[in-house]
Amino acid sequence: MARNGERIIMLADCQSFYASVEKAAYPEYRDQPVAVAGDPARRSGIVLAACPIAKGFGVTTAETLGEALAKCPQLVVMRPRMQTYLDVSLLITETLERFSDLVEPFSVDEQFIDITDSCRLFGSAEEIARQMQARIMLQTGVWARVGISSTKVLAKMACDIYAKKNESGVFVLPRARVGELLWQQPVGKMFGVGSRMTAHFARMGLHTIGDVAQLPLAKLKEKLRMRMGRNSDIQAEVYWRTANGMDDSPVSPDTFGLRQQAIGHQMTLPRDYQRKEEIDVVLLELSDEVCRRCRSKGYAGWVVSAGAQGADFDRPSGFYRQMKLHDPTNLTREVYEAAKTLFYKHWDGLPIRKAGVTLSQLTDAGEYQLTLLDDREKTRKLERTTDQIKSRFGTTAILRASSLLQAGQARERSIKIGGHYK
Numbered sequence: 296m297a298r299n300g301e302r303i304i305m306l307a308d309c310q311s312f313y314a315s316v317e318k319a320a321y322p323e324y325r326d327q328p329v330a331v332a333g334d335p336a337r338r339s340g341i342v343l344a345a346c347p348i349a350k351g352f353g354v355t356t357a358e359t360l361g362e363a364l365a366k367c368p369q370l371v372v373m374r375p376r377m378q379t380y381l382d383v384s385l386l387i388t389e390t391l392e393r394f395s396d397l398v399e400p401f402s403v404d405e406q407f408i409d410i411t412d413s414c415r416l417f418g419s420a421e422e423i424a425r426q427m428q429a430r431i432m433l434q435t436g437v438w439a440r441v442g443i444s445s446t447k448v449l450a451k452m453a454c455d456i457y458a459k460k461n462e463s464g465v466f467v468l469p470r471a472r473v474g475e476l477l478w479q480q481p482v483g484k485m486f487g488v489g490s491r492m493t494a495h496f497a498r499m500g501l502h503t504i505g506d507v508a509q510l511p512l513a514k515l516k517e518k519l520r521m522r523m524g525r526n527s528d529i530q531a532e533v534y535w536r537t538a539n540g541m542d543d544s545p546v547s548p549d550t551f552g553l554r555q556q557a558i559g560h561q562m563t564l565p566r567d568y569q570r571k572e573e574i575d576v577v578l579l580e581l582s583d584e585v586c587r588r589c590r591s592k593g594y595a596g597w598v599v600s601a602g603a604q605g606a607d608f609d610r611p612s613g614f615y616r617q618m619k620l621h622d623p624t625n626l627t628r629e630v631y632e633a634a635k636t637l638f639y640k641h642w643d644g645l646p647i648r649k650a651g652v653t654l655s656q657l658t659d660a661g662e663y664q665l666t667l668l669d670d671r672e673k674t675r676k677l678e679r680t681t682d683q684i685k686s687r688f689g690t691t692a693i694l695r696a697s698s699l700l701q702a703g704q705a706r707e708r709s710i711k712i713g714g715h716y717k
Contacts, residue, residue, distance in 0.1 A: 301445035303420050304546060305408040306454045307427060310438045312404035313344035316383050317373045319436025328352055329371045332360045343375055383435050390430050394423055397546045407447055409546035424465045440464040446542035451486050473540045478505025486537055495522055508538035559653030560584045562704055567606045567646035573702035578638060580698060580705050581652035582631035589654055590682055595623035596654030599633040604649035614641045623658050626674055630654060
């Protein structure tokens with residue numbers, strides 16, 4: 296591939312990542328079905344990962360723990376340890392960086408690697424993939440599958456469609472064989488196409504990836520406009536380019552180092568919240584966390600957004616609205632007051648199970664407007680001091696009194712990452 300001026304790009308995907316990490320940590324479960332699931336006591340008993348043995352019994356990701364146990368009563372259920380998974384993911388990144396300085400994490404269990412200039416040092420692309428697999432297995436006990444091609448989208452599909460299915464866990468998808476190996480596949484296997492979009496394509500008579508790829512772009516845009524509205528042209532072009540294996544984006548280690556446009560925080564609540572005094576506690580905790588993160592990164596924001604999702608998951612309801620402030624801020628009290636104003640203006644009064652607050656249109660916090668009627672500088676110093684205490688001793692070292700109420704979630708969430716236990 297490199298001889299024709301094309302890049303050689305890999306996508307390394309860790310098999311049943313959370314479950315594999317747990318089985319490596321507890322070798323006594325090596326030959327048993329293992330699943331990692333949320334906390335059933337807090338109505339979050341969802342399967343996050345299942346090992347291949349568990350999948351053999353029909354256990355699938357995202358089903359409830361009850362459904363999984365009905366299929367496999369002997370299932371070993373382990374509570375997630377998110378910090379451990381992040382640590383292992385970083386170790387895998389370091390392992391891949393032994394082969395190339397162009398490693399881009401795509402998710403906690405997937406990473407892109409550009410090895411175009413590495414082959415003269417380590418061998419062919421397939422030899423490098425096997426070396427990576429061996430090192431990752433030796434260091435973490437996790438089996439990695441590797442898709443190889445000339446673009447990121449092709450490497451991703453090479454991994455998902457082929458490498459995950461063959462015994463070696465490695466598959467090369469040359470651009471010259473896209474028509475032969477990719478276009479015959481169902482459109483639902485195309486990267487970025489979910490079940491809903493698959494149904495849309497089916498109604499348009501597009502059943503395979505090749506159907507999308509071989510349709511003239513203008514015709515595809517026309518079909519999507521009729522089906523999804525006139526603002527779907529960009530979406531149509533993304534699908535058409537993906538089906539044809541076109542992707543100009545480089546493998547960039549700095550992908551997540553770009554300047555942030557917004558900082559937000561959401562939480563799923565352990566029960567239905569309907570009383571104003573309980574919702575106020577949640578909005579204050581959310582505002583506190585958003586502002587603390589903004590201050591730690593040196594940002595203030597012009598726009599506050601707040602919203603919620605209803606408790607009826609079968610008939611989703613909710614809202615998310617925003618308002619621009621007179622001056623940019625990262626002060627908890629100011630964001631909290633704006634969030635309350637937005638929330639109660641648009642809330643329908645029905646129970647909620649998820650709430651969120653976001654600060655956007657970020658700017659440098661070092662430049663701010665002084666006011667005559669309010670001592671913002673005193674508040675700013677106080678919040679910097681509480682930030683320092685939390686940074687040194689933990690986020691629960693100092694808490695607002697309202698967080699000690701039954702509605703408060705700060706203490707529970709301090710022992711979690713992304714809603715799951717560390």
